[in-house]
Amino acid sequence: MTKLLPTSTAGSLPKPSWLAQPETLWSPWKLEGDELIAGKKDALKLSLHDQLTAGIDIVSDGEQTRQHFVTTFIEHLEGVDFKNRKTVKIRNRYDASVPVVVGDVVRKQSVFVDDAAFLRSQTKQPIKWALPGPMTMIDTLYDARYKSREKLAWEFAKILNQEARELEAAGVDIIQFDEPAFNVFFDEVNEWGVAALERAIEGLSCETAVHICYGYGIKANTDWKKTLGSEWRQYEEIFPTIRQSNIDIVSLECQSSHVPMDLIELIRGKKVMVGAIDVATKTIETPQDVASTLRKALQFVDADKLYPCTNCGMTPLPQWVANGKLKALSAGADIVRRELS
Numbered sequence: 441m442t443k444l445l446p447t448s449t450a451g452s453l454p455k456p457s458w459l460a461q462p463e464t465l466w467s468p469w470k471l472e473g474d475e476l477i478a479g480k481k482d483a484l485k486l487s488l489h490d491q492l493t494a495g496i497d498i499v500s501d502g503e504q505t506r507q508h509f510v511t512t513f514i515e516h517l518e519g520v521d522f523k524n525r526k527t528v529k530i531r532n533r534y535d536a537s538v539p540v541v542v543g544d545v546v547r548k549q550s551v552f553v554d555d556a557a558f559l560r561s562q563t564k565q566p567i568k569w570a571l572p573g574p575m576t577m578i579d580t581l582y583d584a585r586y587k588s589r590e591k592l593a594w595e596f597a598k599i600l601n602q603e604a605r606e607l608e609a610a611g612v613d614i615i616q617f618d619e620p621a622f623n624v625f626f627d628e629v630n631e632w633g634v635a636a637l638e639r640a641i642e643g644l645s646c647e648t649a650v651h652i653c654y655g656y657g658i659k660a661n662t663d664w665k666k667t668l669g670s671e672w673r674q675y676e677e678i679f680p681t682i683r684q685s686n687i688d689i690v691s692l693e694c695q696s697s698h699v700p701m702d703l704i705e706l707i708r709g710k711k712v713m714v715g716a717i718d719v720a721t722k723t724i725e726t727p728q729d730v731a732s733t734l735r736k737a738l739q740f741v742d743a744d745k746l747y748p749c750t751n752c753g754m755t756p757l758p759q760w761v762a763n764g765k766l767k768a769l770s771a772g773a774d775i776v777r778r779e780l781s
């Protein structure tokens with residue numbers, strides 16, 4: 441990007457009420473078959489329109505094409521049984537009924553490439569596409585085949601690389617891997633998590649990002665945050681390893697979080713998507729709130745490497761709130777951009 445402080449969103453945006461239940465995370469689709477395929481395309485166009493109207497620079501599909509940021513991808517793979525599920529604890533935090541890995545995991549065909557090509561055809565703005573990260577994928581499954589988190593992550597990394605190469609060929613400018621699990625399993629991140637991520641981006645010439653947040657604003661996550669104390673220093677455990685990796689961009693949760701901003705110094709040299717919008721509240725930030733967070737971040741990120749962003753996805757928020765937040769993000773970035781020029 442040649443524009444200073446290009447804005448983007450970390451992940452999902454609200455879906456129209458005819459496609460999925462509003463303000464509901466992981467809502468089932470309201471359409472099926474061909475109607476669903478057409479409906480997702482229409483929703484993508486609406487979401488793109490909202491982003492462009494708000495002045496967002498790096499746009500996405502708003503995740504209108506998926507029900508869940510991990511399982512929608514896994515549904516397209518072989519070797520995973522979605523019928524006979526098991527209950528596991530996700531990120532050591534909440535129980536969920538998850539699919540079971542029963543055989544070799546294989547990607548027989550592309551998952552999101554057609555959707556990404558469609559987004560590409562709709563805009564000349566830079567586009568970002570999100571995929572789940574290998575560690576977060578294995579944390580959303582029960583593994584009855586490989587019996588090793590590391591081995592399964594490695595298999596997923598190879599599959600993600602196949603998908604990422606095709607997304608790049610479809611014209612995606614930034615491929616983002618969502619790794620909220622990086623905020624929980626520090627030893628594994630340092631031992632093999634970042635290495636698996638590097639396997640997933642092998643051979644890519646587009647930019648790559650890793651999104652590491654404290655999760656959606658759901659109760660299990662807000663309750664967990666209350667246990668983290670007054671200073672959230674989780675990023676400190678993994679930033680030195682990430683700094684040495686080939687990942688170009690790191691997407692972080694900074695607005696209303698208790699992450700000490702100076703931790704960003706530990707990834708000096710990386711581009712940083714600074715979360716300047718809190719997704720766990722319906723209160724819309726003012727442009728000044730956004731500008732204030734960006735100014736704090738600028739102490740630790742060079743201006744040409746700072747990408748104003750949201751903390752995480754906004755699916756659970758009402759449409760008008762999400763749109764208000766997008767506009768605030770844009771206006772806040774504009775304030776700081778003018779101060780810098």
Ligand SMILES: [Zn+2]
Pocket residue numbers: 450451620651652653654655656751752753
């Ligand atoms: Zn997130």
